[in-house]
Amino acid sequence: MSTKLTTTCPGCSCICDDIEVSVEDSKIKSVSNACRKGAALFLNAKPQSNDGIDDEIDEAIEILRRAKKPAIFGLDNTTIEAQQIAIEIAKELDCLIDDYSRILYGDLLDLVLSSKIPTCTLDDVRDRADISIFWGSDAMNSQPRHLSKFSYFPRGEHKQKGWEFDRHAVVIDLYRSSSAKVCSEFFKIDQGGDAAFMDAILGTLSGKPPSSKELLRLINEIKKANFGVIFAGSGLISGLNRDTEKLVGFMEKLNEYSEFCTIPMVKAYNMRGFVETINDSGLERGEPFPQALVNQDVDAALIVGADPLSDLPFPVSRKLREIKTIVIDPRTTPTTEIADVAIHSVINGIFGEGSVRRMDGVEFKLKPCCIAGGGLSDEAILKRIMEGL
């Protein structure tokens, strides 16, 4: 007999909590409301077994004990509870701990958390935003339900007419992305042209003649807006050459015309959670992990919920083969394949539970929708490693 449940998706930083699944014999048979990515996550979820897990954990402890320069990396795709234990391990080992946030977004998340850049929640966006600007971010491919749940299509408390009349959505990017195809307006900029485009916006707002009809239209929309949001992606940060002060200044000036906020368009489902958790812990992260690898400042890496072989350039990831590597991940990935120890954990939100923060910092609980049977969560594995150390 199948059971129908409403659950929360850990497929991206939208953390959709309206996913309906039908479960039969601990297997997900059907999924509704999810995007293609979320549906694939649920329908391909497999339980883990406990076979060999004690030996793998012992081996991981042994590697970390023997290491002179250990490091912990990843952690954007796991729960806050697991992140907290990883931070405890980092304190115990006195080692660097890092995620992808600095690599992809520089210090953007810190600027948002310290209120140097004003921010808001996605619920504010749905209820009030007149204009959404996707800058160097492609929601349609990375956070697929973002436009339909929050930023463009939905009716909100003060936005009853939705995208047809009430909202304006703009994409600024190096190429016409899938998001650009569905939004009202697209501005193609050259690599590194982000700062100049910011200047062009501010110049036209202050009365200088616009360089194009399209820019004039954008300026009119900005002037008309009571509330606007910039969804800042990694493309913006690299286009600014990581000079996020430029964005701070731009936001200050923009707020002289109307209320504007920024939400970092992080991709991993709990990157925001990691940055908040590590900031709260007061622990310094140390050298960025890719740099530490290249500089041979790491002799053993504990990688949690990440696949650097698939998303870090080869000159960096090849260094992982020269050191001892432990990977905790629910799935088999190129990085688990080259690891000295690969420990397969259960998938959070399907077989495991924990807290996560959506891209705007709002906390959600992931609850299991299937009976795990075997396997341990990232949190339980890290706890055992911590105890062993």
Added chain:
Amino acid sequence: MGISSFIQSPAYEVMILIVPDIFQSSAGYAGKFSEAYQNASAQIYLDHEDMKEWSIKDGSKVELFTDFGEVVLTARESEEEHRGIGLMPPSVYSMRILSLDNLHPAKIRRSKGEVAGIREIIGK
């Protein structure tokens, strides 16, 4: 064996931009060693005019190379105009040739090679 098999196709400069692709990331949940994920990863989207100029056909094989390495990929014609830029999703294929910068200069040429499997690329 004809002399043509010893002559390499001309190489052209292209900037590689790593972009997300929902089809590739969804296929990743079915397994990062699955055929679907491999096919979605080992491709490069090129501008229509560039493809015409470089005599590269949609679905044909190309070799992409930088100082860091080379990979054989399937060329796909992009629906959008992005002259001089090749779009690739993040995977072991794109990472194999990248430096640490964001837009990565590379060279591309027609290839008679075969796309290597992910295990082959990672040496496993």
